[in-house]
Amino acid sequence: MNFTYSDKVKQYEQKLLRFMDDYVYPNERLYKEQLDPHNRFAKTPPIMEELKQKAKDQGLWNLFLPDSEYGAGLTNLEYAPLCEIMGRSSIGPEVFNCAAPDTGNMEVLVRYGTEEQKQQWLHPLLNGEIRSCFSMTEPDVASSDATNIRTSIVREGDEYVINGTKWWSSGAGDSRCKIAIVMGKSDTKANKYEQQSMILVPLDTEGVTIKRMLPVFGYDHAPHGHAEIEYKNVRVPASNIIWDEGKGFAIAQGRLGPGRIHHCMRIIGAAERALEELCKRVENRQAFGKKLAEQGVIQEWIAESRIEIEQARLLTLKAAYMMDTVGNKEAKAEIAMIKVVAPNMALKVIDRAIQALGGAGVSDDFTLAASYANIRTLRLADGPDEVHRRAIAKYELQKYR
Amino acid sequence: MNFTYSDKVKQYEQKLLRFMDDYVYPNERLYKEQLDPHNRFAKTPPIMEELKQKAKDQGLWNLFLPDSEYGAGLTNLEYAPLCEIMGRSSIGPEVFNCAAPDTGNMEVLVRYGTEEQKQQWLHPLLNGEIRSCFSMTEPDVASSDATNIRTSIVREGDEYVINGTKWWSSGAGDSRCKIAIVMGKSDTKANKYEQQSMILVPLDTEGVTIKRMLPVFGYDHAPHGHAEIEYKNVRVPASNIIWDEGKGFAIAQGRLGPGRIHHCMRIIGAAERALEELCKRVENRQAFGKKLAEQGVIQEWIAESRIEIEQARLLTLKAAYMMDTVGNKEAKAEIAMIKVVAPNMALKVIDRAIQALGGAGVSDDFTLAASYANIRTLRLADGPDEVHRRAIAKYELQKYR
Amino acid sequence: MNFTYSDKVKQYEQKLLRFMDDYVYPNERLYKEQLDPHNRFAKTPPIMEELKQKAKDQGLWNLFLPDSEYGAGLTNLEYAPLCEIMGRSSIGPEVFNCAAPDTGNMEVLVRYGTEEQKQQWLHPLLNGEIRSCFSMTEPDVASSDATNIRTSIVREGDEYVINGTKWWSSGAGDSRCKIAIVMGKSDTKANKYEQQSMILVPLDTEGVTIKRMLPVFGYDHAPHGHAEIEYKNVRVPASNIIWDEGKGFAIAQGRLGPGRIHHCMRIIGAAERALEELCKRVENRQAFGKKLAEQGVIQEWIAESRIEIEQARLLTLKAAYMMDTVGNKEAKAEIAMIKVVAPNMALKVIDRAIQALGGAGVSDDFTLAASYANIRTLRLADGPDEVHRRAIAKYELQKYR
């Protein structure tokens, strides 16, 4: 394993750090203020498009894509420290066109899309002109077991007809969100892992209805949000199928590997920021006759946080390295591990920071509470901890069979 | 220790349980819907006043007050199971006029108020006509150490002049909130625990400005909310002082004991509800070939939750019993213990329930996320865990000195 | 629930406390020194018989037995605080003839023994003349699931023939140990919970061989120890069967309830002693410019320990109260809970004490390491934590079916 950063990465890192300091952090508050208070999903804060243009001008754009035809040609390992930096701000990833779920969706299109699909959806996504969502989870079943998914995708002539209700389709509230990748059952008689397909559904297709936007601990995550979407007799051309019928699971596996590691990188950035906020605060407050920074209990929090962040980062780098060198499939145990480790680590770090900051910590004066709520969902999204642990145990036990 | 319920308590319990089933749970959603979407602090949902009237009619009113002249004359131990039931719903306590911070404020007035103060503020509070807030915590200092509080309360002739900024004045956003109890320094030269005083400040006094409402994990907790309040050259009659100058700490000690135990009782109710939501859900979902309720990991969550709730409840009952029999002061160690135990216990139980419910758990379809956010603040309010643990250790070590 | 101590209990408590101070603690070291260094199982330290005689003289004898014909006639609730006091010393319970596994075995004989069995085995046990062991666990199967037990107990004419290997037969190394209660399969075709029987096997019967004594974390627990015993064509009279063929599970249920709660009470005593050793030590050591007792981290350990002990004790009292009032069967959830809670609590408390004492903590200069090792086995004995949690979850889920 070689985690040494190349010069290329170091250059990107410097540029990114400067960009964050100069443009991203100073505009976090403005971004929130520019949301329409009467309809927070009505429009994107204009500052976002300004920042995106600036990032694009500086070549800090689509860094996530390993494919050099479209992206920056960085390996997962190279992208890791950069993604972490973006993840320090909740508005960071979008600024650099590296936000979920678009990154995962773009990867799907790069890998499995037809030329026509790429033309129509990949290119505007790469340009940051539109956004996309991913409709997998369903309210009526335990979606942690993807074989439970029951939305139907039925071929009728030159079309597919889609029926079902999805939720946690993140980003669908955004006025710029134009396309959904929908997962559903196309063949209930095939073997278990070949029953599901993925298909492209433009959100303006008849029969697509956003029923409501779901809050996350009181946050609406506007203007993107998390939608419950009804797909009722939705008809799309047969050419909208991705790869082929029955490939839903295969695509999900391909999509979720990079998606998961990107989440983990961002999470590590968020944890670093929380620790920074904690340290700065305790250096500047007194209680019971001495600085909070001198209280033994708080020192333990800082030490444990530093230890946990370091370990999570190293494991994430290892997973990235393995994805680059032996492939996502061989790296499946490591991907599963970081998927469990990163959010749990960050929640602990952030919770300690909240405790150190007191009331300020649960408010929106700092990033902590929002970050906590956001990352709490990542113990559920893309498979809950328990499903990943089960998989890790299976891989481990196989050594002894 | 005798935790046996008296017949009086059993009767209240039955009435309360029925009232919750008949009126409270079925109206939780309506309550939220009746908030004004354009100004969520503008008015109280009308259903609340209806429910209050019903509760009053049934004699389920002011049960929290041990004093039989004003309240139901229940001991802390008798009130505990009733308060727990109310705490199962976030709108429960107010329905029965048993909500914080009014309960604590009413106790202060009962104990330390003059006849005039009682007439003017206690009686309308007891009737549920007005609400109140408690202005102690300040944004600029570590308020976990109350000696840090620096708002000034200065005598000038027949008046006191108050200057300072407070935050986390919960309930101050409510249009019915008319009075604040403000803590501040009246004598910077007195000994450390006699520098602070408490004083009554009507919120419509000149110089009182609500600067903003603070969110808690994205929740605004409308229509009550948590206010940042500026007190700028606020003048009130000298007769508004509570008890006497320099009695701030003494009152705080008296106020916080019952306040803390009430919080703990409610928290236990919230934890019970979370466990109930967990159990019902896992009985009705399948993954990987069996009911979630049959998965070993989930069974561990249920068992640990049941164990932790039982233990927290017993310790709360013990604290209540001691407050009743040897007094709040002698019960200080037990009060500190439950203040640490109850919120931490509930956060664990609720977090497991969230994990078991998946996306539904972080949304507002269930009580879990809101309950989590609310209870997370109770590891900070009325003294953070660390301050209480420090006190518990001190009491323990005294045995060996 | 009424946990108030009766005067009778208070008197026993005072006498016991004095006895511990006067005779037990001061002789702990002597007891160890009197073991024969060349064969630590050869004889009981003489001091033990002296202490037993003293305890008997003072009426501090067989307090564990609820049955007043043979014992002190104390309820479980009454016995709890007394058993806790005995548990503070590893040699305490035997001094008062209240040590496992004899207590459990005596209860079995009181409840299910014939007059002849009582005459032969119960009376000398009650007198402290002999000791006994319980042969249930087997080395070759997961004995946590008792249906796995495969030792055979086969009727042949007027005898039963026993074949099998048992281990963790605690106490069998003791030269005074004369009798074993052996559990095994008498009918492999009966329904699952009626296949097992219990039978009395004198240890000097032909075919009974103690293969070896098992260490616990390096401790041999001499002179009692934990034996691996081979039962090879062991023949005993048919009258040695307890209760009846097929009653093994029924007896185990009856035996284990009180046995478990006694363990928990003793464990709480051991935890109290650990906390005491911790507190005394940190009051007398300095590091980095202040007393260890003034270090925030150590204060947290003390506070958490106090909190956990209090909660475990209250839950144990509740379980005892329920056993007394509604019976062992109705109290099964509470018994399972304390069986999980008490050892885990004590291990945490003791581990903190070890950490606070440093090297002294892992040595035998204090009770900590020995206590840790001993209590670690109690997360396994009488059913591992996981089996109890599974049962607790089952009881909880039944409410929702």
Added chain:
Amino acid sequence: MNFTYSDKVKQYEQKLLRFMDDYVYPNERLYKEQLDPHNRFAKTPPIMEELKQKAKDQGLWNLFLPDSEYGAGLTNLEYAPLCEIMGRSSIGPEVFNCAAPDTGNMEVLVRYGTEEQKQQWLHPLLNGEIRSCFSMTEPDVASSDATNIRTSIVREGDEYVINGTKWWSSGAGDSRCKIAIVMGKSDTKANKYEQQSMILVPLDTEGVTIKRMLPVFGYDHAPHGHAEIEYKNVRVPASNIIWDEGKGFAIAQGRLGPGRIHHCMRIIGAAERALEELCKRVENRQAFGKKLAEQGVIQEWIAESRIEIEQARLLTLKAAYMMDTVGNKEAKAEIAMIKVVAPNMALKVIDRAIQALGGAGVSDDFTLAASYANIRTLRLADGPDEVHRRAIAKYELQKYR
């Protein structure tokens, strides 16, 4: 960071793995059996010298020493995976002459020893002819704060006179142990970190008395053991001082860095072995109708264990890499982190394995209980967790000052 193994390391790894399989594991039991039951410290089991000779013959000798003049010339990073393999067996490190405390003592002599000191003590140690101990910790003070150490080392003419009592001098019970490095105060008036010196004291010097051997959780760790040693008017030539008077702290810093990381590497090996024992066992036992390996709770244990081991190993490799590239001083935060992480990780892993194995786990049929006891001491030795966390916090906070 580049963690790629060189070919040299891979070759050593293969040879070591084979050696462990062929000679070490198969002789673990014999080693124990060859101890003299009447005086377990009387002699070293002969198998040890046989194994040492075999290891020496194969060039698997002194791999720990970075200095190529004396050792194998491996960097810390190169040594890490090899040390981990040795650590899988409690007798492994000594077989390869890589056991504590000799490794640390040899490093001290290589770095700071005079030619004469090297001749007399280093060479026989390198040859495995003698063993050594390290006398730092004292029974009467909190030695976690090394400034507390009060043994005196006083110059008188051409000699130093040493007075004091040390304990936890590991290895001093071994008949082959000839030399101690003793730390003590040579100048009580110097600045705090220059008061202590280290000096070589042959164990056969007059006035050196081994008072007793200390057990660790019931284990005597014979034939090496942990000694309490009295140094009473012990006189050694002035030339026995190491480096110079007042250099005790400086040497300790240098000695403890590599010593700590070696411990961590071995601990990771022990954790891997525990996980292996767990997995093998649960694959072969049934309870409640299915293999233990199929129980969800046990799968969680396996997954968490794998995750924690991976993370601890990566952090250890990072620390090793930093020691190699920027030096022990710059790597101090990372060294402190692994010193906290590795033992705590291993204790968790081993404890889960014990729980999975049941009674077998606490016995000596497996390595688990012995490994637990041994590693438990490593949360104390070379500085308790709390001291390291304090240091980590200090380094972290310095970024914000």
